[in-house]
Amino acid sequence: MFWFKKLLPRILFGIGIALIIASAFATQYGVKTSSSWSIGYNSQSTPAILAAVLPTGSGIAQINITGVSQALYLNLTGNPLTLLGEAGGLGLKTVNTISHDDFQTGVYYLVTGLQGNPITAEQAFQGLVKNAQKIGNSYVVKKSLNPEESIVVLAFPNSSTVLITESFKVTGYGHISLINGLELGLALAIVSIIIEIITRKR
Amino acid sequence: MSLKKSWELALIDLWDSLRPPSFDIMLILVATLSGILSVLEPVTTPPAVGNAVLGAVLFVTSLYLALRASSDLVNLVQTGVMPLYLTYPISRRNISLIIYLTRVLLPSIILLGIPAIVAGIMLYPVVGKNISEFLIMWIAYLIQAQLYGSIFILASNKSKSTGTAAVVSITGYFGYTATSLILALVGSIDNIKILTNIANSMGLYNPVYDILNGIRTPTWEIFVVPVIFIVLFITYVIYFTRRFEV
Amino acid sequence: MEDLIVLENVTKRYGKITALNDVSLKVKKGEIMAIVGPNGAGKSTLIKVSLGLLRKDKGTVLIFNKDPFYDPSAREKIGVIFERPSLPVSMPIIEFLSHVSKIYNKDFNTIKEVIDLVGLKGSENKAFSQLSAGQRQRAAIAHALIAEPEIIIADEPTSNLDPVERNKILDLFLKINKERDLTIIISSHVLPEVLRVSSKITIMKSGKILKVGEPDDIVKNISISRIRCKDPFTIKDVLEKNGFSLNIEGGNIYVKTEDSEKTSKLLNLISEIVKNGQQIYGIELIEPGIEEILEG
Incomplete structure (x- = not known):
């Protein structure tokens, strides 16, 4: 098994180097576990507004909306953007779509206006939706999401500007700490060098 | 006895197949790539870790396999090492399996396996939730790599020319992935479900990921890649056994 | 066997x-x-x-x-x-x-x-x-x-x-x-x-x-004599007149003989040529190549 003795240190060395680089990278540019995004949305020509939080992983999503008379929400599995296409089929048109992508938190925030008959919009989502909780002047939706799930809020403005704050907190994620990663990486690299030296001496 | 002979030949060929430094450079590259990818976005389930890390690694591994198959395998023939192998008292079928093992299967196991180990260590709190799901995703990627690998090995055996083999291999790989992309795009734009399904099925990791995440997927999608791979693999073995000349 | x-x-x-x-x-x-x-x-x-x-x-x-x-x-x-x-x-x-x-x-x-x-x-x-x-x-x-x-x-x-x-x-x-x-x-x-x-x-x-x-x-008894000499063309004429088949390559004369009698005759003739004042640097008997064998 001469080849294997040769291969083993190479593999250990590769893993060691990768752990050192990845741990250092994670500290500088790695995942953020929470993020939020706020926008003042001009709702003068839009009878309804759709706000969505689309994460890639699991976590707790929260949407706060101020300046609306009613807010309904629904949980979706799969790609919620297809919902917009289906809304189009009901005579509803999406306008003035604004989005924000936070790659490090793995979440995509979206706000879009819906033009058309607001009653149609309400009817279109009826049966699927639940009423959002009202806290003070704001409607608040806070939901725990599994991977491949997203949350969509349908709101009906009663002022010219609607203030929307969307946030997401990642749950179920964790990675090796910088110090553990460096220690393990270094240990593997050293072990691989020792094995290589012993093999060569033999 | 025949197995023992074949194993010895496999050890000889592995020496060449895994020789430094190109293999080591690739090993460090894919391992580091997977380490970085694993901490770039918050993946919270083992199958998602598999997808986040192994997708890019599969791309790099496939290119490596294509280039090594076209240059090394053709070199084996041109330098007379392959004729030497064929003079041993080992059946052609076994030699074809050895070449597949040393030139496709083992390199892809290592080049996909080491990144998976790195990702597993980096994200141990996530992967540790369900290691078997992570393994299933890894196997899906490994089978996908076998599909590409069998295209490459068939091309280099048939052409016996480095240039032709490289062109056919790379064209085959990008042709396959481009077809899947176009089908997905057309299926999505025109809302043609079957095209979306076919595109999905062309990457085994897609239906496997969907099933692991409880997303409804037609069962046939799982069989597309393995069936194409088996057909290509059998074609390669038959070609090598009956028609391959050096 | x-x-x-x-x-x-x-x-x-x-x-x-x-x-x-x-x-x-x-x-x-x-x-x-x-x-x-x-x-x-x-x-x-x-x-x-x-x-x-x-x-x-x-x-x-x-x-x-x-x-x-x-x-x-x-x-x-x-x-x-x-x-x-x-x-x-x-x-x-x-x-x-x-x-x-x-x-x-x-x-x-x-x-x-x-x-x-x-x-x-x-x-x-x-x-x-x-x-x-x-x-x-x-x-x-x-x-x-x-x-x-x-x-x-x-x-x-x-x-x-x-x-x-x-x-x-x-x-x-x-x-x-x-x-x-x-x-x-x-x-x-x-x-x-x-x-x-x-x-x-x-x-x-x-x-x-x-x-x-x-x-x-x-x-068989085919042999090739390589003659290295100063004036190959004069010697060539003499050998051809005596019925030997030959060719000149690189200033050397190559004479093919099919049996020992003819080889002996060639060596005697060379001896005469030397006596007549032609300068010969050397003569070697070499094995025939494939072409000579096939012709022979």
Whole structure:
């Protein structure tokens, strides 16, 4: 098994180097576990507004909306953007779509206006939706999401500007700490060098 | 006895197949790539870790396999090492399996396996939730790599020319992935479900990921890649056994 | 004696080119069979078809009464040496031979024996790429001997070597043949080179076997005299008037004689020419080449 003795240190060395680089990278540019995004949305020509939080992983999503008379929400599995296409089929048109992508938190925030008959919009989502909780002047939706799930809020403005704050907190994620990663990486690299030296001496 | 002979030949060929430094450079590259990818976005389930890390690694591994198959395998023939192998008292079928093992299967196991180990260590709190799901995703990627690998090995055996083999291999790989992309795009734009399904099925990791995440997927999608791979693999073995000349 | 290798009416085509045309050949146990022919004669194709590396389009190929293309056990007792010695480049010779010995179920002593026999002691830990051309050929011979074969097939084993190494390698073949009673097939495009080592010669051209026989039968009494002189054209006229067929190449006169009487007559005539004042620097009798044999 001469080849294997040769291969083993190479593999250990590769893993060691990768752990050192990845741990250092994670500290500088790695995942953020929470993020939020706020926008003042001009709702003068839009009878309804759709706000969505689309994460890639699991976590707790929260949407706060101020300046609306009613807010309904629904949980979706799969790609919620297809919902917009289906809304189009009901005579509803999406306008003035604004989005924000936070790659490090793995979440995509979206706000879009819906033009058309607001009653149609309400009817279109009826049966699927639940009423959002009202806290003070704001409607608040806070939901725990599994991977491949997203949350969509349908709101009906009663002022010219609607203030929307969307946030997401990642749950179920964790990675090796910088110090553990460096220690393990270094240990593997050293072990691989020792094995290589012993093999060569033999 | 025949197995023992074949194993010895496999050890000889592995020496060449895994020789430094190109293999080591690739090993460090894919391992580091997977380490970085694993901490770039918050993946919270083992199958998602598999997808986040192994997708890019599969791309790099496939290119490596294509280039090594076209240059090394053709070199084996041109330098007379392959004729030497064929003079041993080992059946052609076994030699074809050895070449597949040393030139496709083992390199892809290592080049996909080491990144998976790195990702597993980096994200141990996530992967540790369900290691078997992570393994299933890894196997899906490994089978996908076998599909590409069998295209490459068939091309280099048939052409016996480095240039032709490289062109056919790379064209085959990008042709396959481009077809899947176009089908997905057309299926999505025109809302043609079957095209979306076919595109999905062309990457085994897609239906496997969907099933692991409880997303409804037609069962046939799982069989597309393995069936194409088996057909290509059998074609390669038959070609090598009956028609391959050096 | 039993025929170890039998080819009957074998034809091999590469597209429209016929590399072997209805070739039949038998090699008996203990023979050193030289396959001689110019480049493109079909020697390598014949060897590759015999080993089962190439498919035949027609005919029968049997080694130890088995078809080597389909039956790997036919290759159990064969050692092969190719024109360009081709072992895995980066692997130490000893490591490589160790794996090969296991393929043939031989122990480590066999490796030591063959390394000693081919004169590779001291270089066995080097990688193949670190060896000189002569050492590479010796390593290839050692590799061929690991199987303790009954037949060695060598395709132009000396073509990449200098004259001194060529002779050493050919002597090694003779030694192996005598010590181990091996059947050896050597291909070459240089007839004189194999004349002294072979017990049988097959002459090939354009994919066909033209002659098969023992060296003396093949060469008969044909000899070539190379005359180095100051004025080849004057001497040429004298020789031609006396009925000798000759040609001039590189300032030397090459005269072909078919029997000893004619060779004697030529030497007498040369003596007369010298007496008449022509300056001759030297005269050598050399073995005929393939072309002379075929013409003769």
